[in-house]
Amino acid sequence: MYSTFLVIDSECAACTNITLKDLGSLRGVFGAEVDRISGEVVVSHTDEINRDEIEMKLVELGYKIQKNNFEDISYDDPSIWGCVL
Numbered sequence: 001m002y003s004t005f006l007v008i009d010s011e012c013a014a015c016t017n018i019t020l021k022d023l024g025s026l027r028g029v030f031g032a033e034v035d036r037i038s039g040e041v042v043v044s045h046t047d048e049i050n051r052d053e054i055e056m057k058l059v060e061l062g063y064k065i066q067k068n069n070f071e072d073i074s075y076d077d078p079s080i081w082g083c084v085l
Contacts, residue, residue, distance in 0.1 A: 001044075001045060001046070001047065002042055002043065002044055002045075003042070003043045003045065003051045003054055004040055004041070004042050004043075005040070005041045005042075005043070005054070005055060005058060005063075005065055006039050006040060006065070006066040007039050007040075007041055007058065007063040007064065007065060007066065008039065008063075008064040008065075008066050013036075015062075016034045016036060018061070019032075019034055019041075019058075019061055019063075020032050020034060022057065022061055023041075023043060023054070023057060023058075026045075026049055026053070026054070026057060027048055027049060028045045028046045028047070028048030028049035029043055029044070029045045029049060029054070030044055030045065030046070031043070031044035032044065039066070041058060041063070
């Protein structure tokens with residue numbers, strides 16, 4: 001199964017490598033991808049681990065998870081206003 005997380009302010013390539021290594025060390029995780037441009041972290045895993053456990057690990061690694069509401073959106077980010085014009 002796959003779990004996708006939207007993260008805010010994903011870090012540099014070196015930090016991404018650390019994230020992939022740490023996620024890969026979790027029981028039940030067999031793959032992960034971090035797209036720094038779109039802010040997506042996609043984790044491939046079995047049912048040995050659930051989405052909440054993966055999210056806790058991402059938060060522990062310093063990521064801020066964007067929920068489906070608008071609380072975490074930075075309105076100063078020019079990309080959010082691109083569709084309004």
